[in-house]
Every structure is written in C-alpha cells, then in structure tokens.
Amino acid sequence: MEITTLGTSSMVPTANRNHSATLLSYKNEKILIDCGEGTQRQFRKARISPVKITKILITHWHGDHVLGLPGLMLTLGHSDYKKTLDIYGPKGTKKFMSYIYKFFDTRSKIDYKVHEIENGMFFENNEFKLEAAELDHGEACLAYSFIEKDKRKIDKKYLEKHKIKANPKLKLLQEGKNIIYKDKKILASKATFVVPGKKITFIPDTGICKNTIKIAKNSDLLFCESTFLTELQEKARETHHLTVKDATNIAKKSKSKRLVLTHFSQRYNDLKVFEKEAKQHFKNTEIAEDLKKFKL
Ligand SMILES: [Zn+2]
Ligand SMILES: [Zn+2]
Structure with missing residues (x-):
C-alpha cells in the first residue's frame, strides 16, 4: 500500500505546493482523494498514469479540492479509459458533476457513476471497505477511511x-x-x-468536530488538515479549519499510530515549524510534501 500526496496547499497554491489531491494505491486500485487544480501534472511528475484511477473520493466542492476535475475528465475522455469510474462525494456531487459537462467542452465522455454519500460504510469488497464521516466545514464535507480487511x-x-x-x-x-x-x-x-488489515484516514477541511475522532479511530496512518499553526487558532475557528494542535489532538484521541499534516496555508514557507510544534504533542508526526510517498 502506498499513498502519494500530490498536492498539499490550502486555498492558494505556492511555488512548492499544489492544490489538494492524494492518491492511494492498493493492488489494482488507485483511489484519488480530491482533485485540485494542477493534479494532472502532479500525476505526470509522480510518474503515475491517471488512466489507472479506479475511484475518486471528493471531500467537498471548494475550488481548491475540485478545480482539477474538468481537466482530468477531459484527459480520461481522450484516453483509453475502459472502466466505469466511480465518483463518491457529499450531497450536491451529482449536480456539480453535471455542471462540468455543461460548462466545459470535454467532447468524449467516459463512463462514470456518481454516488452521493453520508456517514458510514459506502463500499466493500473482499479486500477492503471505505467509510465516510460528515465534518463541520460550513458546507457538505466528508472525511474518508480506507479499511483493509484482516487476512488469515x-x-x-x-x-x-x-x-x-x-x-x-x-x-x-x-x-x-x-x-x-x-x-x-x-x-x-x-x-x-491473522494479519490485521491497515486503516488509513483522510481528514480534509473541518472545524473541531467529534466525527473526526470517530472516523480516525485506530488508524495506522492519519492524514489531517492543519492549515494553521496554533497561534492562529482564532482564524482557524472563524474559517472552519484546524491548527497543528487540533490535528494532534485528533491523532491522540483516535489512538492513531502515525499522523501526517497537510493542507498548509500559503503564509508558511518552511514547514519545519509545523513539525516542531506537532511533535511536542504527538511524537509520530510527519509533514506531507507534494509528491511524497508514504508506505504501509
Ligand atoms: Zn481546502
Ligand atoms: Zn474547504
């Protein structure tokens, strides 16, 4: 299992950080979580073909998480994409996906199916299941967990x-x-x-909310937004975002093993301060960078 952070910026990208996108690779599955602007080029830089994507999980429809979708759909429509692409997202995803084809001339369409989901499990096969949890971000927004099944x-x-x-x-x-x-x-x-399965959780933009701890429970690897350092806590509360300390609290309370911070505000250049602050509260913290790979 390998997770590639393709984009790690919040609302405004920087020279080193692209808009939100993360790719989870597990056997033949390539699950893309969010698709911010520029994600296609990040795929190229990571030397992964976007044609291999099997599922897209959209956390919410803020531009920094979805503006790469029209371009990606255009590329897939012009490539040899033979599968049906399953796109999961919060309420409103069907409407937004139809807008993409209304507003942009993408010519050929691939087969795709949109699933609007709420709290709980929404996909299961013999090897893994996927769960979602509604967050508090001022609009419909979902966290996701990939839960590998135990193997005997x-x-x-x-x-x-x-x-x-x-x-x-x-x-x-x-x-x-x-x-x-x-x-x-x-x-x-x-x-x-029995070899226990691994659990990976992705917490995108959110204010403080109990569901973050619930969905992250016992994660082997927890990706969590951390837009601000703790000194900007007030700003975080105003904008329904998390600080470093909030993210480490979720990691501790959910008994997660490893925490990866992501979705950083453009105001920060050097992210070492995030690492330093986070490690005071939760030792096993890493910092996401564009094109960095996390193995399990
Ligand atoms: Zn965001
Ligand atoms: Zn947002």
Missing part, C-alpha cells in the same frame, strides 16, 4: 512440523475452518494466523 494466513512451519502436505483442504483452513487430514483434526486456530 497458513502457518507453514506448523504444516511442516505436522507433516501436512499441500492439498485442496488448505483453502478451507485459510477460510478459518477446521479440517480432517489423514484422520487427524487440524484446527484453523493453530495452523493459521
């Missing part, structure tokens, strides 16, 4: 020790079922072990 694996040493050879019944063991092998009962609890 066969303990090869146990098989060797008990002289169990490869046979079709091993598949049942892997499903957690006990089997009979050469008249002996083999317990799944002894012959297998």
Whole structure:
C-alpha cells in the first residue's frame, strides 16, 4: 500500500505546493482523494498514469479540492479509459458533476457513476471497505477511511512440523475452518494466523468536530488538515479549519499510530515549524510534501 500526496496547499497554491489531491494505491486500485487544480501534472511528475484511477473520493466542492476535475475528465475522455469510474462525494456531487459537462467542452465522455454519500460504510469488497464521516466545514464535507480487511494466513512451519502436505483442504483452513487430514483434526486456530488489515484516514477541511475522532479511530496512518499553526487558532475557528494542535489532538484521541499534516496555508514557507510544534504533542508526526510517498 502506498499513498502519494500530490498536492498539499490550502486555498492558494505556492511555488512548492499544489492544490489538494492524494492518491492511494492498493493492488489494482488507485483511489484519488480530491482533485485540485494542477493534479494532472502532479500525476505526470509522480510518474503515475491517471488512466489507472479506479475511484475518486471528493471531500467537498471548494475550488481548491475540485478545480482539477474538468481537466482530468477531459484527459480520461481522450484516453483509453475502459472502466466505469466511480465518483463518491457529499450531497450536491451529482449536480456539480453535471455542471462540468455543461460548462466545459470535454467532447468524449467516459463512463462514470456518481454516488452521493453520508456517514458510514459506502463500499466493500473482499479486500477492503471505505467509510465516510460528515465534518463541520460550513458546507457538505466528508472525511474518508480506507479499511483493509484482516487476512488469515497458513502457518507453514506448523504444516511442516505436522507433516501436512499441500492439498485442496488448505483453502478451507485459510477460510478459518477446521479440517480432517489423514484422520487427524487440524484446527484453523493453530495452523493459521491473522494479519490485521491497515486503516488509513483522510481528514480534509473541518472545524473541531467529534466525527473526526470517530472516523480516525485506530488508524495506522492519519492524514489531517492543519492549515494553521496554533497561534492562529482564532482564524482557524472563524474559517472552519484546524491548527497543528487540533490535528494532534485528533491523532491522540483516535489512538492513531502515525499522523501526517497537510493542507498548509500559503503564509508558511518552511514547514519545519509545523513539525516542531506537532511533535511536542504527538511524537509520530510527519509533514506531507507534494509528491511524497508514504508506505504501509
Ligand atoms: Zn481546502
Ligand atoms: Zn474547504
């Protein structure tokens, strides 16, 4: 699993920071969270083809999170995009997506499906599920979690020790079922072990709100907006944004393992101050940079 922060600025981009976009790569899935202006070029710089995108999760329709969508849809429409693109977002996403095709001449359209979602789980397959939580940003805005499912694996040493050879019944063991092998009962609890799935949470623009802690609960990796240093707390409250300290509070209260700060105001050039301040409250903090990769 790999997460690439394609854009880490807030409302106004800087020479080093593009508008919001993050890409989560997991096996054949490429899930794009937000698509700020310039995201397509960030894809090129990261040497990832946008044609590989499988899902887009839109957090909210403020320009700094979506202005790259018309261009991306234009590119996909002119490329060999054969899949149906699933686009998830808050209430209003269907209307905004229809505006894109009304206002811009994108010519060829790809197949896409828009899903307007609220709190809770909205996607599940054998390997992972996706959850959303409504935030407090003055307009419909969602946080997202990617939750990988636990995997049961066969303990090869146990098989060797008990002289169990490869046979079709091993598949049942892997499903957690006990089997009979050469008249002996083999317990799944002894012959297998569980690898816990990883959880990654993305908290975009928001004021203080309980749902941030709820959705981030026990995340292995938590991406959280941190538009301002704590000294600008009043400004953060006025504009429904978070400070460094707010983000570290969410990480602590949700018992997340790693925190990555992102969505920085243009007023900050050197982000070392963010790191320094954050580490006083939550040691395991990292700073997102454009095109930086986070592995799990
Ligand atoms: Zn924003
Ligand atoms: Zn916003």
